[in-house]
Amino acid sequence: MYKLPTFCSMPSGVSLWPRMFQASMKLQNEGYGRCTKVSRNVNLERLQKDYLFPEISKRELQHLQKYPNAKLISLGIGDTTEPIPENIALSMANYAHALSTTGGYSGYGAEQGNQVLRKAIVETFYKDVLIKDTEVFVSDGAQCDISRLQLLLGSKVTIAVQDPSFPAYVDSSVIIGQAGDFKDETRKYQNIEYMHCGPQNNFFPDLMATTRTDIIFFCSPNNPTAHAATREQLQQLVKFARDNGSIIIFDSAYASYIMDDSPRSIYEIPGAKEVAIEISSFSKFAGFTGVRLGWTVVPEELLFSSGFPVINDFNRIVSTCFNGASNISQAGGLACLSSEGFGAICSLIDYYRENAKILVNSLASVGLEVYGGVNAPYAWVHFPGSKSWDVFIEILEKAHIITVPGCGFGPGGEGYIRMSAFGHRESILEASWRLEKLFS
Amino acid sequence: MYKLPTFCSMPSGVSLWPRMFQASMKLQNEGYGRCTKVSRNVNLERLQKDYLFPEISKRELQHLQKYPNAKLISLGIGDTTEPIPENIALSMANYAHALSTTGGYSGYGAEQGNQVLRKAIVETFYKDVLIKDTEVFVSDGAQCDISRLQLLLGSKVTIAVQDPSFPAYVDSSVIIGQAGDFKDETRKYQNIEYMHCGPQNNFFPDLMATTRTDIIFFCSPNNPTAHAATREQLQQLVKFARDNGSIIIFDSAYASYIMDDSPRSIYEIPGAKEVAIEISSFSKFAGFTGVRLGWTVVPEELLFSSGFPVINDFNRIVSTCFNGASNISQAGGLACLSSEGFGAICSLIDYYRENAKILVNSLASVGLEVYGGVNAPYAWVHFPGSKSWDVFIEILEKAHIITVPGCGFGPGGEGYIRMSAFGHRESILEASWRLEKLFS
Numbered sequence: 001m002y003k004l005p006t007f008c009s010m011p012s013g014v015s016l017w018p019r020m021f022q023a024s025m026k027l028q029n030e031g032y033g034r035c036t037k038v039s040r041n042v043n044l045e046r047l048q049k050d051y052l053f054p055e056i057s058k059r060e061l062q063h064l065q066k067y068p069n070a071k072l073i074s075l076g077i078g079d080t081t082e083p084i085p086e087n088i089a090l091s092m093a094n095y096a097h098a099l100s101t102t103g104g105y106s107g108y109g110a111e112q113g114n115q116v117l118r119k120a121i122v123e124t125f126y127k128d129v130l131i132k133d134t135e136v137f138v139s140d141g142a143q144c145d146i147s148r149l150q151l152l153l154g155s156k157v158t159i160a161v162q163d164p165s166f167p168a169y170v171d172s173s174v175i176i177g178q179a180g181d182f183k184d185e186t187r188k189y190q191n192i193e194y195m196h197c198g199p200q201n202n203f204f205p206d207l208m209a210t211t212r213t214d215i216i217f218f219c220s221p222n223n224p225t226a227h228a229a230t231r232e233q234l235q236q237l238v239k240f241a242r243d244n245g246s247i248i249i250f251d252s253a254y255a256s257y258i259m260d261d262s263p264r265s266i267y268e269i270p271g272a273k274e275v276a277i278e279i280s281s282f283s284k285f286a287g288f289t290g291v292r293l294g295w296t297v298v299p300e301e302l303l304f305s306s307g308f309p310v311i312n313d314f315n316r317i318v319s320t321c322f323n324g325a326s327n328i329s330q331a332g333g334l335a336c337l338s339s340e341g342f343g344a345i346c347s348l349i350d351y352y353r354e355n356a357k358i359l360v361n362s363l364a365s366v367g368l369e370v371y372g373g374v375n376a377p378y379a380w381v382h383f384p385g386s387k388s389w390d391v392f393i394e395i396l397e398k399a400h401i402i403t404v405p406g407c408g409f410g411p412g413g414e415g416y417i418r419m420s421a422f423g424h425r426e427s428i429l430e431a432s433w434r435l436e437k438l439f440s
Numbered sequence: 441m442y443k444l445p446t447f448c449s450m451p452s453g454v455s456l457w458p459r460m461f462q463a464s465m466k467l468q469n470e471g472y473g474r475c476t477k478v479s480r481n482v483n484l485e486r487l488q489k490d491y492l493f494p495e496i497s498k499r500e501l502q503h504l505q506k507y508p509n510a511k512l513i514s515l516g517i518g519d520t521t522e523p524i525p526e527n528i529a530l531s532m533a534n535y536a537h538a539l540s541t542t543g544g545y546s547g548y549g550a551e552q553g554n555q556v557l558r559k560a561i562v563e564t565f566y567k568d569v570l571i572k573d574t575e576v577f578v579s580d581g582a583q584c585d586i587s588r589l590q591l592l593l594g595s596k597v598t599i600a601v602q603d604p605s606f607p608a609y610v611d612s613s614v615i616i617g618q619a620g621d622f623k624d625e626t627r628k629y630q631n632i633e634y635m636h637c638g639p640q641n642n643f644f645p646d647l648m649a650t651t652r653t654d655i656i657f658f659c660s661p662n663n664p665t666a667h668a669a670t671r672e673q674l675q676q677l678v679k680f681a682r683d684n685g686s687i688i689i690f691d692s693a694y695a696s697y698i699m700d701d702s703p704r705s706i707y708e709i710p711g712a713k714e715v716a717i718e719i720s721s722f723s724k725f726a727g728f729t730g731v732r733l734g735w736t737v738v739p740e741e742l743l744f745s746s747g748f749p750v751i752n753d754f755n756r757i758v759s760t761c762f763n764g765a766s767n768i769s770q771a772g773g774l775a776c777l778s779s780e781g782f783g784a785i786c787s788l789i790d791y792y793r794e795n796a797k798i799l800v801n802s803l804a805s806v807g808l809e810v811y812g813g814v815n816a817p818y819a820w821v822h823f824p825g826s827k828s829w830d831v832f833i834e835i836l837e838k839a840h841i842i843t844v845p846g847c848g849f850g851p852g853g854e855g856y857i858r859m860s861a862f863g864h865r866e867s868i869l870e871a872s873w874r875l876e877k878l879f880s
Contacts, residue, residue: 034714037685038654040744041594044753050760079547089540092768093533099731100529107519107729140580140732140766147761151587151615154481155595171760175591214478245477274474289547290767291539292580304480313484320490320611321587326580326766327730328532 043177046189052167052408053077056392063396073431075359075419076402078223078378080287082351082424084332085344088286091335096328106327111319113138113295114330120337121295125255125280129267135299135311137318138333140292140325142253142281143168149249149277149296150176152310152317157214160193162205164224164409164416166251169217187411196412199371199382203227207236212244218266219251221258224409224418226356226372226380228262234269241275247302247310248276253294256285256349257356258375273299277310284377284422286336286345293329352377355428356421362432366440379419380406391417399434483617486629492607492848493517496832503836513871515799515859516842518663518818520727522791522864524772525784528726531775536768546767551759553578553735554770560777561735565695565720569707575739575751577758578773580732580765582693582721583608589689589717589736590616592750592757597654600633602645604664604849604856606691609657627851636852639811639822643667647676652684658706659691661698664849664858666796666812666820668702674709681715687742687750688716693734696725696789697796698815713739717750724817724862726776726785733769792817795868796861802872806880819859820846831857839874 056076064072083089098104112118118133126136139145146168155177161169173179173192180191188194193213195205203225218237221228229237241248250266258264266276281294298311325333335341360373369382383391388405395401395417406416421428496516504512523529538544552558558573566576579585586608595617601609613619613632620631628634633653635645643665658677661668669677681688690706698704706716721734738751765773775781800813809822823831828845835841835857846856861868 034682035685035743035745035747036654036681036687036715037745038593038597038687040746040748040753041592041596043594044592044756047756050756077548081545081547083541083545084539086540089537092536092539096532096536096768096772097529099524099532099727100526101523105521105523105727107521107727108517109730141763143763144761147591151591152481152484153478154483154617156481157478168760175757175760177594214476241476242474245475247476247478275476287539287545287547290549290764292763292766303475305475305477306480307475308480313480316484316487316490317615320608320615321584323581323583323732324730326732326769328536328768329766332536 043175046179046182047171047174048182050171052404056402056404059393059396060402063400067400070400071430072400072402073423073427073434074402075421075423075431076404078284078420078422080284080289080422082287082348084287084291085341085348087338087344088332088335088341091341092291092328092332095331099328109324109327109330111322111324112315113324114327114334117330117334117337120334124337124342125265126267126297129265131267131297131299135297137296137298137314138325138330139294139296139322140329141283141294142251142279142296144322145279145294145296146249147172147175148317148321149279149314150178151321152313153178153215158191158193159215159217160195160210160213161217161410162197162219162222163194163411164197164406164413165217166219166223167409170410194410194412197222197225197227198412199369202233203371204229204233204236207240210240212246214246216241216246216248217251218248219253220262221254221376223254223376224378224380224404224406224413224416226374226376226378228258228260228375231261231263231268234263234266238266238269238272238275242271245305246275248272250276250278251280252278253281254284254376255280256345257353257377259353260375262375267297267299273301275302277302282333282336285349286332287348288329288332291329291332293325293333351425352421355423355425358428359419359421359432362436363439366436368439373421377421379421381417381419383415383417386415388414388416395435395438399431399438401431401434483615486619486622487611487614488622490611492844496842496844499833499836500842503840507840510840511870512840512842513863513867513874514842515861515863515871516844518724518860518862520724520729520862522727522788524727524731525781525788527778527784528772528775528781531781532731532768532772535771539768549764549767549770551762551764552755553764554767554774557770557774557777560774564777564782565705566707566737569705571707571737571739575737577736577738577754578765578770579734579736579762580769581723581734582691582719582736584762585719585734585736586689587612587615588757588761589719589754590618591761592753593618593655598631598633599655599657600635600650600653601657601850602637602659602662603634603851604637604846604853605657606659606663607849610850634850634852637662637665637667638852639809642673643811644669644673644676647680650680652686654686656681656686656688657691658688659693660702661694661816663694663816664818664820664844664846664853664856666814666816666818668698668700668815670702671708674703674706678706678709678712678715682711685745686715688712690716690718691720692718693721694724694816695720696785697793697817699793700815702815707737707739713741715742717742722773722776725789726772727788728769728772731769731772733765733773791865792861795863795865798868799859799861799872802876803879806876808879813861817861819861821857821859823855823857826855828854828856835875835878839871839878841871841874
């Protein structure tokens, strides 16, 4: 089933699994390398080896050994690189320093987040759609709340994901026990509905061909395809959820990158409050990837089949499994939403958007089939007929650039490469130049 | 099954559950107050209403309405009140401010935590017991890691808890689906083994009478009983786990309060690495309840029954369901473990310990049966023959002091009251004086 455990204490030379197993049983009697009698969680056993980013790191290392003088550029993991605007950083610094004073000290805050921050989130992002501050739960990031939502939903619900999609939806589904077995032929979990999103359907699933599920994870602007769903597409999605009695978990972590009139929140669509949860984040919006701050909206109108409000259960999950985001990070979040802070943030977003435009224009200029660069900080590049890993290797070998193979986001990403625009401008310019040279 | 949902949109006057249900069905057809077709998670349905702290808050409010001039003192929730030592707060402030510079900015860190902090935790707490820094996972607090450990373990394992105990062990067990039904007669979940801990067994479970479970949650110094298990007691516990092939989840969040030679880590007991995970926290140690920082140790030697290392699965859970503690909080953690920071922290701990001593001595001086005040920041007071809530009300009504009814920590806490020593000195002195007056 799985590889030989790296860490298992055993005499050297015992290298085959069945022998190791026998050895471990033997050792148990000797009181050395003994196993407990606790069975491994079958859901964890089903999880596919997380090879994507470790494999990329491994290849990066090998590349640097092969070309020790190469000036490697990373367009890989979507991590922010530009400093946080000073007024925001200073707000956190002042808050942290004041924790050493009697007046400035604070202990446990509300698990749901600072009331003032919840109000500011509503004021900034949800004023027109009439979300209440009590429906906003401050988190330590969208990825963490995905798992907390899975704890809320439990193992019995069925889920759908866009294919390709951010891996945490599928992985958290496997961990909680919704996904069933992984099928090597299809590279899919048997109980998950994969909604293919590609250029042929304008990166929006064919809902007529989509099986009803309880939960629909939907990310817009999408990571990795960079597509922001149009208003009409989201209207279709909300109608589909309402017709089926499904719950949409709408991931709007990249909403601040939208430039056109695509909705920035699912709640811009009438009727969405009764069928949608929205998760979002300060990470990509304010460079808070390391500071850790996000939020989740659960409208009061969202009800389970019995009429029981979902918000009540989410409140309980947050109170039991979480203890609030760091008070310093929350002070930073509040500063982001002040008029001065928000202005600085907008400049930061413009900077990364310009990066994305530069990258996409370069790739398009040499005739590549490239998506994104408008409403998202990613370029999603199609290499029809090629395998993602082969293209990854070619770009690394010939242009000394790290990218992400699209197949890491699901079978629908095969043949694609994702490039992140979260770099310094000079790296993006240099990378664009090298890519133009490589593909022209 | 459950109470009328507070939030359900419905015409006024519909106040009974069955009618509400019908109304909601009707409304669904009208597209108003409609329910989804997603069933509520049965595990969440099993969770008992979290009445303890909300009920305490409600009574506090009522009391203040009744006695608007009362000088209310809270010995309730165990929240730190003293400022963070300045050198530690300044380290966080400097780190936060530097995030606005190119050199000082950092994005995503390792999900497992900053390598330097992991090494410092080992150097400070685990040097003598040979834990490796790769076995330490930095978290945003012990409570959050309890739930992540439950995700790792899954619904099929059986668990034991001390009775009374910190409510998150039982609640997270119910949420993941291990606990079975709640029995009103016993105030216990049917699948959980409650290990009674009281004065008659020196606050250590009778292991001869304890049914074998896969997992044993064990907190020492204990919240709420304030008892630090002796070396001999922990040797018995480790032997019991080894004999049964169980895994101990050892909560050492209050270890820094130990004054005698009781073990501060389960790994001081030979053989513990093969049967124990340890969770701990900066919260009560450094006043970081709002800053959010903790850690979990999973030794390489700890193996599932198949020989698969538990650390591999925990690493996967942390990478998928968590994204690392805030980098600013981690900078604070590192400062706590510097020689200057550690000295300041020790003074802080001494301060709360002195509070506990004052409180316990007062209670003992008027003949009350009181435990704690030595190795923990709590007083655990026995009122034989009384109900916890009745005593709570009497203390509130007559001395204007908020406490915590022991029955909130499990059936074994009935007849007890927990008092927290995490207050300012003048409040503790005043509370002690009032309690002496009340009970003398």
